[in-house]
Amino acid sequence: MDMDQAAVFLAGSILTALGFVVVAIGIVVINNIIARFWRPVRIFTEDSWKGLGSNAGFAEPQESLLDKKKD
Numbered sequence: 001m002d003m004d005q006a007a008v009f010l011a012g013s014i015l016t017a018l019g020f021v022v023v024a025i026g027i028v029v030i031n032n033i034i035a036r037f038w039r040p041v042r043i044f045t046e047d048s049w050k051g052l053g054s055n056a057g058f059a060e061p062q063e064s065l066l067d068k069k070k071d
Helices: 003-037 046-052 064-070
Strands: none
Touching: none
């Protein structure tokens, strides 16, 4: 690798990193502009299961399908 190739590689790496930074900043700005139109997304938290129905919840150790069929 000679000096010309190294300079092109360095410049390309810097410009690629700056491009990713600009895209990330753009995503954050757009998100902040339109964030008031939706609720925050919560994944794998206890309150995220409330939207699936009133009977959705975590299974307790004593609960099973056989116990529910007997009732």
